[in-house]
Amino acid sequence: MSFPWAKQYEPKHPLMKWVDDRLPLPRFVYNAVGAGYPVPRNLNYFWNFGVLAGMFLALQIVTGIVLAMHYAANAGIAFDSVEHIMRDVNAGWFIRYAHANGASMFLLVVYIHIARGLWYGSYKAPREMVWLLGVVIFLLMMATAFMGYVLPWGQMSFWGAQVITGFFSAIPGVGETIRVWLLGGFAPDNSALNRFFSLHYLLPFVILGVVILHIWALHIPGSNNPTGVEVKSEQDTVPFHPYYTAKDGVGVGVALLIFAALIFYAPNLLGHPDNYIPANPLSTPAHIVPEWYFLPFYAILKAFTFDFLWIPAKLWGVLAMFGSILLLFFLPWLDTSPVRSANYRPTYRIFLWILLVDVLVLGYIGGAAPTPAVILIGQIATIYYFAHFLLILPIVSMMERPRPLPNSITEAVLAGKGGTSPAQTALATE
Amino acid sequence: MATLDEAVPPGEVQDAPADPRRRDYLAIGAVAWAGVGAGVIALPLINQMSPSADVLALSTTELDVSAIQPGQSIKATFRKQPLFVRNLTPKEIAEADATPVSDLRDPQTLEDRTKPDKKNWLVTLGVCTHLGCVPLGAGEGENKGPFGGYFCPCHGSAYDTAGRIRSGPAPTNLTVPEYEFISDTTIRVG
Numbered sequence: 280m281s282f283p284w285a286k287q288y289e290p291k292h293p294l295m296k297w298v299d300d301r302l303p304l305p306r307f308v309y310n311a312v313g314a315g316y317p318v319p320r321n322l323n324y325f326w327n328f329g330v331l332a333g334m335f336l337a338l339q340i341v342t343g344i345v346l347a348m349h350y351a352a353n354a355g356i357a358f359d360s361v362e363h364i365m366r367d368v369n370a371g372w373f374i375r376y377a378h379a380n381g382a383s384m385f386l387l388v389v390y391i392h393i394a395r396g397l398w399y400g401s402y403k404a405p406r407e408m409v410w411l412l413g414v415v416i417f418l419l420m421m422a423t424a425f426m427g428y429v430l431p432w433g434q435m436s437f438w439g440a441q442v443i444t445g446f447f448s449a450i451p452g453v454g455e456t457i458r459v460w461l462l463g464g465f466a467p468d469n470s471a472l473n474r475f476f477s478l479h480y481l482l483p484f485v486i487l488g489v490v491i492l493h494i495w496a497l498h499i500p501g502s503n504n505p506t507g508v509e510v511k512s513e514q515d516t517v518p519f520h521p522y523y524t525a526k527d528g529v530g531v532g533v534a535l536l537i538f539a540a541l542i543f544y545a546p547n548l549l550g551h552p553d554n555y556i557p558a559n560p561l562s563t564p565a566h567i568v569p570e571w572y573f574l575p576f577y578a579i580l581k582a583f584t585f586d587f588l589w590i591p592a593k594l595w596g597v598l599a600m601f602g603s604i605l606l607l608f609f610l611p612w613l614d615t616s617p618v619r620s621a622n623y624r625p626t627y628r629i630f631l632w633i634l635l636v637d638v639l640v641l642g643y644i645g646g647a648a649p650t651p652a653v654i655l656i657g658q659i660a661t662i663y664y665f666a667h668f669l670l671i672l673p674i675v676s677m678m679e680r681p682r683p684l685p686n687s688i689t690e691a692v693l694a695g696k697g698g699t700s701p702a703q704t705a706l707a708t709e
Numbered sequence: 710m711a712t713l714d715e716a717v718p719p720g721e722v723q724d725a726p727a728d729p730r731r732r733d734y735l736a737i738g739a740v741a742w743a744g745v746g747a748g749v750i751a752l753p754l755i756n757q758m759s760p761s762a763d764v765l766a767l768s769t770t771e772l773d774v775s776a777i778q779p780g781q782s783i784k785a786t787f788r789k790q791p792l793f794v795r796n797l798t799p800k801e802i803a804e805a806d807a808t809p810v811s812d813l814r815d816p817q818t819l820e821d822r823t824k825p826d827k828k829n830w831l832v833t834l835g836v837c838t839h840l841g842c843v844p845l846g847a848g849e850g851e852n853k854g855p856f857g858g859y860f861c862p863c864h865g866s867a868y869d870t871a872g873r874i875r876s877g878p879a880p881t882n883l884t885v886p887e888y889e890f891i892s893d894t895t896i897r898v899g
C-alpha cells in the first residue's frame with residue numbers, strides 16, 4: 280500500500296507505543312489521512328469534495344441521532360412530533376433545519392465529487408473499485424434520503440412513498456405483492472413509516488462502512504490528480520498532512536458558510552411547502568415532485584409514456600430510471616481511452632459539458648408539470664443521457680486524438696499547468 | 710510441503726483413495742444443514758414485513774350510494790385506499806360504448822367493468838395504476854382529463870368514462886375491486 284517514500288508512523292510517547300503494539304489504530308489514521316499518505320502535489324479544489332462528503336455524512340449522523348430523541352415514528356403523531364421539534368424542543372428548529380438542509384448539501388457535494396471523477400477519469404484503472412464503491416454509496420444515499428423525507432409524514436412524504444414504492448409494482452407478475460410486502464399494507468401507513476424510520480437510522484452507518492472501503496480501495500493506487508498522469512517519484516507528491524488537511528480546511532470553511540446561510544436565511548428554500556400539510560391518503564397534491572436531488576432521475580421515469588416492444592411504459596420508466604444509475608457501474612469499461620484527464624481529451628470534454636447541460640435540463644423537466652412539450656424535451660434529454668454513455672463515450676474513446684501528456688506531475692506543475700480545472704481548460708485558447 | 714488437502718490425518722491408511730473423503734461428506738453435510746437452518750430463520754424475518762392482521766382486518770366496506778346523482782361521484786375509502794363510486798350519465802355510457810375495444814391498452818368493455826343492469830355504476834379504486842396517485846375527476850369541479858373520466862396529475866395518465874386507461878404511462882385500467890350490490894342502493898366492497 281502507498282509509495283515506498285511514505286513517512287512511517289513513529290510513536291514517541293511510551294503510551295502511544297504501547298497502543299501501537301496492541302491496536303495500531305493511530306498508525307492506521309496516520310497512514311490514511313495523516314503525514315503517512317503521500318498525495319500528488321497538484322490537486323485542485325475539486326479534490327476537496329470527498330472530505331466534504333465525509334463531513335456532511337458525519338453531520339447527518341449527529342443531527343439525526345439528536346432528532347431521533349424527539350421524533351415519534353407513528354403515523355398518528357409523526358407530523359405533530361416534527362412540529363414539536365420545530366416549536367417546543369430547545370434549538371429543535373436549528374437541528375431539524377440542519378438535518379434537512381444537510382441532506383441537500385451532502386447530495387450537492389457528492390454530485391460535484393462524481394463530476395470531478397468524470398472529468399479527470401478517476402474511474403479508470405487502477406481505480407475502478409473506488410468508483411464502484413462510490414456508486415454503491417450513491418445508491419445507499421438515495422435510499423436513505425428518500426426514507427428520511429417520508430418521516431415528517433406531510434403530503435409530499437406520503438405521496439413520495441406511494442409513488443416510489445409504486446416502482447416495484449412495475450415488476451411483471453409479482454410486482455404488486457412485493458409492493459404490499461415492502462409497505463406492510465395496501466398503501467403507505469404506520470407499518471411503512473416505522474420500517475422506514477428503522478432503515479433510515481441504519482443505512483447511514485452502512486454508508487459509513489462502505490466509505491471506509493472506498494478510502495481503503497483509494498489508498499492502494501493513491502489519489503488521481505488533474506493531469507491524470509500517475510505519480511512517478513517522490514517529488515510528485517506531498518504528505519496529506521499538513522498540506523491537504525490545510526487545503527481541505529479552506530473548503531470546509533466555505534461549505535459550512537453556505538450551509539449556515541441556508542439554515543439561517545433560507546431554511547425552506549429547497550423544501551416543498553406541501554410537506555407542511557399533514558399526509559392525506561385521499562388527496563394527491565396537484566403536483567408531486569421529489570427533492571431537487573432526485574429530479575433528473577424523476578424526469579427519466581416520466582419520459583416513458585408509451586408501450587414499446589412488449590414492455591409496458593411503466594416498466595420502461597422504472598427500468599430506465601434505475602438503469603441510468605446502474606450504467607455508472609459500467610463506466611470504467613465503456614470508456615476505453617488510455618488518457619484519464621479531460622484536460623488532455625479535446626473531444627471527450629465537449630461531450631462532458633453537453634452531458635452536464637443535459638442533466639440540468641433533465642432536472643428542470645423533472646420538476647415541471649407534464650405538458651406535451653415538457654414530455655418531449657424529457658424524452659430527448661433521456662435519450663441523450665443514455666447515448667452519452669453507451670454510444671458517444673465508446674466511439675469518442677476510439678476516435679479521439681488526445682493532446683500530449685506531460686512526462687510527470689512535476690513537469691506539468693513547473694510549466695504552470697499542474698492543477699488545471701475544467702473552467703480553465705474551457706477558457707484556455709487552444 | 711503438503712497442502713491441507715493432501716495431508717493424511719493420523720491413523721488413516723496412506724494409500725486409500727483420497728477422493729472424495731469421508732471428511733468432505735461431514736463438512737458438506739454440516740454446512741448444508743447450517744444453510745437450511747439459516748433459511749428457516751430467514752422466513753419469519755421476511756414474513757414479518759407482510760401486512761399484519763389488523764391491516765388485513767379492514768377488508769370490507771359498505772356504502773350507501775342512493776344520494777349520488779347521475780354525473781356525480783364520491784370518494785370513499787377501502788383498505789385505507791381511495792375508492793371512487795360514479796353514477797354515469799347516459800352520455801358517458803354512450804361514450805364508453807362507442808370506443809372500439811381493440812384500440813385500448815387494456816381491452817375491456819364497460820359491461821366487463823360493471824354489474825349486470827347496473828351499467829351506470831362505475832366502482833373503481835381511486836389509485837392510478839401507474840405509480841399510485843389519486844386521479845382527479847371524482848370531486849366537484851376537478852379536471853376529468855381529455856377522455857372525460859379521470860386524470861392523474863402526477864405523470865399525466867388519462868382515463869375515460871369507464872375508468873379505462875387511454876393515454877399516459879399507466880399500464881392498466883383503474884382497478885375494479887370485488888364488490889356486490891346488497892340492495893338497490895347499497896354496495897359492499899371487498
Ligand code: HEM
Pocket residue numbers: 336339340341342343344345346347350361375378379382385420423424425426427428429430431479480482483484486550
Ligand atoms: C446519510 C445520511 C442522512 C441523510 C441523507 C438523511 C436525510 C434526511 C431527510 C431528507 C429528512 C427529511 C427532513 C425533513 O424534510 O424534515 C430526514 C429526516 C429525519 N432523519 Fe435523516 N438523514 C441521514 C441520517 C440520519 C441519521 C443517522 C439519523 C439518526 C437516527 C436520522 C434521523 C432522522 C429523523 C428522526 C428524521 C425526521 C425528522 C425530520 O423530518 O426532520 N437521519 N433525514
Ligand code: FES
Pocket residue numbers: 837838839840841842861862863864865866877878879
Ligand atoms: S401515478 Fe398517475 S400518472 Fe403516474
